[in-house]
Amino acid sequence: MAGIQLSNVRKQFGTVEVIRGVDIDVEDGEFVVFVGPSGCGKSTLLRLIAGLEDISSGELRIGGRVVNDLQPKERGVAMVFQSYAIFPHMTVRENIAFGLTIRKESKSVVEQKVAEAARMLQMENLLDRRPSQLSGGQRQRVAIGRAVVRDPSVFLFDEPLSNLDAALRMSTRQEIATLHSQLKTTMIYVTHDQVEAMTLADKIVVLRDGEVMQAGAPMDLYHSPANLFVAGFLGAPSMNFIAVSVENADAKEVRVSGPAISGVAVKTGERSYTTGQNATLGIRPQQLRPMSDGTGPLNGTVILTERLGSETIVDVRLNSNDSIVAALPEDTILHPGDAVSFDFDPAHAHLFDETL
């Protein structure tokens, strides 16, 4: 059991800086998810924590101890790899026991711990099989089992579900959530899938180009994203952005209008705006309500509809030539070419001082 503190951690490969001064504070027992697009440095960050890469500068503490120069084995971490990384020449039992036999634990301890892990992961009947005889989901459970038996103070997961099919991904995701609630160990989980991030995390860290964009509880990030990147990354379908300029601003309200929309007043929030400034209005697709009488502020024609049953995703080209996406509840029948009009609650709109 241990918390993890990264302060101003940097990592360079040659002259390329891939981690640019990251500060993250992971509390003891927390489930933290690193999320970001590919190449954002999230896996590198995890490997820095595991000790598989050297930290170029900055400080990494696990359980209060500076571990910058410690070997992976001295850090008390266990890691689950995307490719499972189980040993093909050993049975499941030997694979799970590997970390314990390396530490020369007594036979009875090994057997007891392996049995316990197997029971927790429901794979007692698989123990004498070879990895080649297992399905992808079972292999991933072996990899998790191997991490569990070692009683690490920190679990590190590197995109553990990426190689699984959709159904298996969901059930394994739930197993990991259950595992965390049973073990209450600090876990760091890397993924590019925002659904995994939203469902599993106590805290999400959104990364981009080796920098932390925002860190916080999933719903905090969803409801008040700090910038356009976080706003666009979390939520599916992603948030609509509309270019606007500020008409007038005061402490409570900002009135914006643009080619696509006119005269919308949104809450000022923590940022300050000046009249004439260019800004971006963000509206989640779920917030758009169709107006059958055509009186909404956003008007356009349907390009494409995707009917998912529980909701309908509509691609709309606005009269100003901007594209937006609306997620309408239940099954709504719209045809390409239909004229549509949308309204939204300004209280749920987000205003960003960045431009697209």
Add this chain to the structure above:
Amino acid sequence: MQSIAGSKSSLTWAVHISVVVMVVLWLIPTVGLFVSSFRTADQISTSGWWASLFPAEQNVVARAADPDENRVADGRMFIVSGNLFDGEDKTISVWGTSSRAIDIYVAGDTADLGDGETITVQANGDYEWRGNDEQIAGRGQRVFATVTAPPEFTLANYDKMLFDEVNVDGMAKAFFNTLTVTIPATIIPIVIAAFAAYALAWMDFPGRALLIACVVGLLVVPLQLALIPLLKLHLGIGIGKGYLGIWLAHTGFGLPLAIYLLRNYMVGLPRDIIENAKVDSATDFQIFVKIILPLSFPALASFAIFQFLWTWNDLLVAKVFLIDATGQTTVMTNQITDLLGTRGGNWEILATAAFISIAVPLAVFFAMQRYLVRGILAGSVK
């Protein structure tokens, strides 16, 4: 492009015929040696090995049994009877009683030898020689016969070459000497190369790339270049000529290829597996022993086969580093070249010696050929 998925190429038969022809051509010398090694010197000198596989026709001279001891009285006449070939399975087609006319009687005929003396010879060699007291005396009657004999093979050559202790040309000692050279000369380089290959593949240290380049560069150096300086070194440091010297020499000559092959195989093992073991607090040595070695078995086996075969068949290195004037440490290849000089005409000995020397490599190859194929291809395609 249609032929890829659909109908077979019309030249399939040509491919098959070429394959068969090549295989046969390739095998003929070996089969010839193999067959010859089971024949006697006489057989080899009278007919080729290919003829020995079928019943052969030959002219033989046989003599009836000694009349003074074997004749039996029949009234006034005496009879000598028996078998010309002592019961051997030969069939007579034609025969005669004079060297000038060896084919004037067919089997079963009775030859008139004059004055009432006759001899009757059956196809299987049974004869009956009949005459008066004077005629059936002295030496036995000669019979010239054209016979068809079945194929005949013998293990006597092997018995002589391997188990006859007084035979100075024997292969037994050379066989064990070759084993004494080959087994350590296979194991030592593999052990060293496996460690080196792991370090070059998975351990980070400065100069690693340069070291790999050097090893690859050493592949280019011909071993002949090193013979004399190395022998001088061995003599200088007191190793001299002997098993230790040849083990070291074979190890040195084998290492570059061994390291190169094993490193390339090991570097292809998934990085995640090794990192996972590292996170699981395994040391480099534990990773090497518990993970890398078992997973590298195909590559180890294939190199072991190579090294075994070419140390087994080696003559040059053995002549330089091992064989001294006493001749006590001769190896099989050297023994065979000696035999070529001293017993060059005795093909039954040469063929047997050759087959003794290739028997073990053949067995090794057939026992491990699946590792050989897998090991060569390993790493080329994921």
